[in-house]
Amino acid sequence: MKKSIIDELVSIFGQENVLTEREDMIAYSYDAAPVEIEPEAVVFPTTTEQVSKLMKMAYREEIPVTPRGQGSGLSGGSIPLKKGIVLSMDKMKKMIEFDPNNRLITVEAGFTTSDIDPIVSEANLFYPPDPGSVAFSTIGGNVAENAGGLRGLKYGVTKNYVKMLKVVLPQGDIVTVGSKCVKHVAGFNSELIFVGSEGLLGIMTEVTLALLPIPQHRESALAIFNSLDSAAQAVSDIIAAGVTPSTMEFMDNATINAVQNFKDCGLPRDAEAVLLIETDGEMNSAKWEMSVIEEQVKKNDIREFQRAQNTAERDALFAGRRVALNALASVKPNLILEDATVKRSVLPDMVRGITAIAKKHNVQVGIFGHAGDGNLHPTFLIDQSDKEEMARCHKAVDELFQLAIDLDGTISGEHGIGLEKKPYLKNQIGDAGIKMLQDMKRMFDPKNLLNPGKMFDMPGEAA
Amino acid sequence: MKKSIIDELVSIFGQENVLTEREDMIAYSYDAAPVEIEPEAVVFPTTTEQVSKLMKMAYREEIPVTPRGQGSGLSGGSIPLKKGIVLSMDKMKKMIEFDPNNRLITVEAGFTTSDIDPIVSEANLFYPPDPGSVAFSTIGGNVAENAGGLRGLKYGVTKNYVKMLKVVLPQGDIVTVGSKCVKHVAGFNSELIFVGSEGLLGIMTEVTLALLPIPQHRESALAIFNSLDSAAQAVSDIIAAGVTPSTMEFMDNATINAVQNFKDCGLPRDAEAVLLIETDGEMNSAKWEMSVIEEQVKKNDIREFQRAQNTAERDALFAGRRVALNALASVKPNLILEDATVKRSVLPDMVRGITAIAKKHNVQVGIFGHAGDGNLHPTFLIDQSDKEEMARCHKAVDELFQLAIDLDGTISGEHGIGLEKKPYLKNQIGDAGIKMLQDMKRMFDPKNLLNPGKMFDMPGEAA
Numbered sequence: 045m046k047k048s049i050i051d052e053l054v055s056i057f058g059q060e061n062v063l064t065e066r067e068d069m070i071a072y073s074y075d076a077a078p079v080e081i082e083p084e085a086v087v088f089p090t091t092t093e094q095v096s097k098l099m100k101m102a103y104r105e106e107i108p109v110t111p112r113g114q115g116s117g118l119s120g121g122s123i124p125l126k127k128g129i130v131l132s133m134d135k136m137k138k139m140i141e142f143d144p145n146n147r148l149i150t151v152e153a154g155f156t157t158s159d160i161d162p163i164v165s166e167a168n169l170f171y172p173p174d175p176g177s178v179a180f181s182t183i184g185g186n187v188a189e190n191a192g193g194l195r196g197l198k199y200g201v202t203k204n205y206v207k208m209l210k211v212v213l214p215q216g217d218i219v220t221v222g223s224k225c226v227k228h229v230a231g232f233n234s235e236l237i238f239v240g241s242e243g244l245l246g247i248m249t250e251v252t253l254a255l256l257p258i259p260q261h262r263e264s265a266l267a268i269f270n271s272l273d274s275a276a277q278a279v280s281d282i283i284a285a286g287v288t289p290s291t292m293e294f295m296d297n298a299t300i301n302a303v304q305n306f307k308d309c310g311l312p313r314d315a316e317a318v319l320l321i322e323t324d325g326e327m328n329s330a331k332w333e334m335s336v337i338e339e340q341v342k343k344n345d346i347r348e349f350q351r352a353q354n355t356a357e358r359d360a361l362f363a364g365r366r367v368a369l370n371a372l373a374s375v376k377p378n379l380i381l382e383d384a385t386v387k388r389s390v391l392p393d394m395v396r397g398i399t400a401i402a403k404k405h406n407v408q409v410g411i412f413g414h415a416g417d418g419n420l421h422p423t424f425l426i427d428q429s430d431k432e433e434m435a436r437c438h439k440a441v442d443e444l445f446q447l448a449i450d451l452d453g454t455i456s457g458e459h460g461i462g463l464e465k466k467p468y469l470k471n472q473i474g475d476a477g478i479k480m481l482q483d484m485k486r487m488f489d490p491k492n493l494l495n496p497g498k499m500f501d502m503p504g505e506a507a
Numbered sequence: 508m509k510k511s512i513i514d515e516l517v518s519i520f521g522q523e524n525v526l527t528e529r530e531d532m533i534a535y536s537y538d539a540a541p542v543e544i545e546p547e548a549v550v551f552p553t554t555t556e557q558v559s560k561l562m563k564m565a566y567r568e569e570i571p572v573t574p575r576g577q578g579s580g581l582s583g584g585s586i587p588l589k590k591g592i593v594l595s596m597d598k599m600k601k602m603i604e605f606d607p608n609n610r611l612i613t614v615e616a617g618f619t620t621s622d623i624d625p626i627v628s629e630a631n632l633f634y635p636p637d638p639g640s641v642a643f644s645t646i647g648g649n650v651a652e653n654a655g656g657l658r659g660l661k662y663g664v665t666k667n668y669v670k671m672l673k674v675v676l677p678q679g680d681i682v683t684v685g686s687k688c689v690k691h692v693a694g695f696n697s698e699l700i701f702v703g704s705e706g707l708l709g710i711m712t713e714v715t716l717a718l719l720p721i722p723q724h725r726e727s728a729l730a731i732f733n734s735l736d737s738a739a740q741a742v743s744d745i746i747a748a749g750v751t752p753s754t755m756e757f758m759d760n761a762t763i764n765a766v767q768n769f770k771d772c773g774l775p776r777d778a779e780a781v782l783l784i785e786t787d788g789e790m791n792s793a794k795w796e797m798s799v800i801e802e803q804v805k806k807n808d809i810r811e812f813q814r815a816q817n818t819a820e821r822d823a824l825f826a827g828r829r830v831a832l833n834a835l836a837s838v839k840p841n842l843i844l845e846d847a848t849v850k851r852s853v854l855p856d857m858v859r860g861i862t863a864i865a866k867k868h869n870v871q872v873g874i875f876g877h878a879g880d881g882n883l884h885p886t887f888l889i890d891q892s893d894k895e896e897m898a899r900c901h902k903a904v905d906e907l908f909q910l911a912i913d914l915d916g917t918i919s920g921e922h923g924i925g926l927e928k929k930p931y932l933k934n935q936i937g938d939a940g941i942k943m944l945q946d947m948k949r950m951f952d953p954k955n956l957l958n959p960g961k962m963f964d965m966p967g968e969a970a
Contacts, residue, residue, distance in 0.1 A: 232704050
């Protein structure tokens with residue numbers, strides 16, 4: 045990177061907020077996806093105006109800029125594919141305003157998601173989206189990826205809570221989109237264009253989020269099934285009975301066995317599936333919902349239905365699910381965690397299809413995930429140094445995505461497209477869909493400098 | 508309109524689906540806003556492909572096209588401002604698929620919104636958004652305007668229920684955006700770009716909506732307040748207690764008196780405000796919520812708190828609210844119904860401000876609306892033939908919008924910008940905000956042919 049550029053970065057951000065040393069570049073070359081590309085500089089804005097100045101300079105000098113939260117993304121969204129500058133939001137993590145009357149909180153984009161609840165719980169409020177990374181990921185990253193989590197069926201995902209955004213557009217304009225009002229229809233749904241845009245359309249610097257009252261009570265249960273079909277039928281029966289559980293987590297036989305190998309959580313190794321189910325709300329309501337669930341579940345081929353009577357029992361029921369990913373990770377040196385998602389009604393087809401694909405390509409897979417919203421996490425267990433196995437695994441992943449598309453589902457429920465799923469997006473949304481995304485990208489970012497090369501290629505761009 | 512164009516329209520739609528007679532044009536020259544402009548032709552597509560062909564022809568011949576549902580919009584969204592062709596969705600009103608397992612329904616855009624519930628209630632489901640026009644407005648129109656209603660605080664608005672759309676883009680491409688999955692992050696939030704786009708970015712032909720289980724039970728109450736502040740404080744207290752009513756409707760003293768003049772609904776003429784409150788859900792939960800509400804409301808300067816014990820009592824409590832708009836309409840020959848919206852916490856400032864503005868300009872106003880979401884309907888009572896009064900009313904409306912903006916609110920909570928609020932949008936979202944909307948419009952519709960002249964002017968376009 046030219047010295048004059050670095051001097052200008054220093055003049056914008058201050059010496060202490062510009063990194064260019066090789067060892068620092070390595071730290072910003074990767075996220076939770078298996079790709080590494082070093083940037084040429086890393087900057088740490090402390091104000092929205094600095095971000096605006098950076099983008100104006102980037103536009104003038106044609107330097108790629110890749111925004112970054114805490115690098116916990118699973119689709120490679122924060123990898124600086126075209127090198128250039130990484131814009132780390134690590135020094136913009138202030139709480140700006142907590143407004144309990146209107147059930148809103150406004151934070152800077154670098155704010156850690158799990159730091160919201162300790163602030164707002166004093167007013168009996170909480171922030172519902174709970175991605176797996178909630179303890180370290182940032183709100184800006186969650187918004188950019190439209191992060192999900194365990195409570196999606198009842199509570200929705202990040203996009204359902206974003207009220208207002210301050211955004212720096214790729215050419216440096218600062219806009220405030222959305223509204224703090226419950227209802228607003230002035231202009232297009234601009235704030236939602238940026239949610240899930242993976243850093244391609246603008247850089248969020250401030251985010252206003254809606255909050256909900258903390259549910260008064262929670263009921264928890266574990267259901268163990270003799271067959272996959274009975275687990276799936278139980279899910280359908282629960283939904284048909286008009287109940288919406290706050291959590292309905294699924295683990296398949298392979299995951300159950302990985303868990304039991306890792307730590308005895310009391311799960312029967314020959315069970316085909318388990319569901320971990322929670323209801324929440326006013327106490328009588330949560331209890332009533334769980335009683336309906338028990339009744340529906342027991343109509344099916346079930347081995348056991350355990351209801352937690354207290355927090356210790358709940359923790360015991362959830363122990364297996366909590367260690368599931370670590371248990372799977374311990375089986376082989378590496379894993380590929382996917383998030384292909386289908387409609388709830390075709391969940392058994394999806395599980396059976398994934399199992400068949402893994403068998404066909406001779407790779408190990410464990411399936412767990414969010415049964416209520418059809419968002420599975422098929423996890424392929426691999427050894428990256430085994431090139432032959434990796435080739436088989438890639439074929440399996442290809443087929444997995446096609447299966448999701450064939451079942452009217454999506455290649456990504458909550459991780460995003462990024463680099464990892466870019467080759468598959470066209471199969472899902474078609475040429476006209478890709479063209480619409482390209483047109484939008486070109487409109488916001490005619491020089492393709494903000495997080496270039498993610499989600500889709502621009503016409504003429506190397507794939 | 509040239510004969511060759513009309514011939515082409517007939518070849519696309521069939522003779523029976525093309526109108527060009529003057530008397531027919533009059534019927535399509537207006538909606539629920541006070542503007543009339545006749546189109547040159549009206550067409551009735553029966554398939555998405557016909558809509559695509561129309562837009563390709565419109566692009567080739569540079570003819571404006573204005574989509575239209577049932578013309579019940581309050582902001583002039585379906586007025587053919589630049590004449591040309593009105594595209595009526597009146598013959599695309601089929602139900603395509605009801606999928607109770609996944610709690611989804613897919614309908615053509617011309618489907619009447621209130622026709623959903625009779626279909627889905629058989630599976631104990633309902634469609635929550637309930638705009639005032641629900642009995643005659645179409646789903647396509649609701650999506651285009653992001654329609655709201657009485658249940659916004661607890662259940663959200665149209666955008667919270669739109670899962671997937673089939674859309675004809677202005678140049679004729681057909682795209683399917685969104686997903687039937689609960690979670691999906693493949694591509695930008697494209698389906699939400701079209702929600703609330705007021706027919707400027709594309710023509711929705713098919714809509715997939717999410718549904719919810721019908722609440723088991725409902726509790727209803729009427730609270731009568733001696734002062735505006737105590738009503739507002741009661742709203743804050745209810746929210747602070749962690750309760751989210753499904754309905755919390757407000758009427759001010761002027762509306763109360765208009766109601767009592769119209770029909771004796773038992774409301775005290777000297778009360779400053781009433782709140783109509785409902786809770787719903789599991790029976791014990793709804794009852795508990797209402798008991799919390801009663802406790803919170805009674806902490807304030809209240810005259811009376813009446814709880815309905817049955818449906819007849821509920822109907823009696825709601826009688827005043829039900830006739831409010833008709834009652835106000837009977838006071839003067841015409842009315843202007845606005846929907847400026849603020850944060851719940853500044854509701855009393857807004858009500859007092861509107862009352863002061865009306866007094867200053869010597870126009871009558873009644874205020875009712877949705878207190879839980881700060882979405883008020885200040886209704887100016889006027890005589891359109893009285894030019895002097897109209898001039899004063901327009902000044903009052905100008906000040907009303909500025910007050911909403913000054914209070915960090917929005918000029919439209921649920922009616923849209925259309926023609927009616929176009930002059931005010933820039934004051935709310937600024938030059939950079941307008942430019943972003945213009946850029947998006949230009950990208951989708953470079954010749955500005957789809958519903959031109961609504962929401963904002965394009966650069967160089969006559970204001």
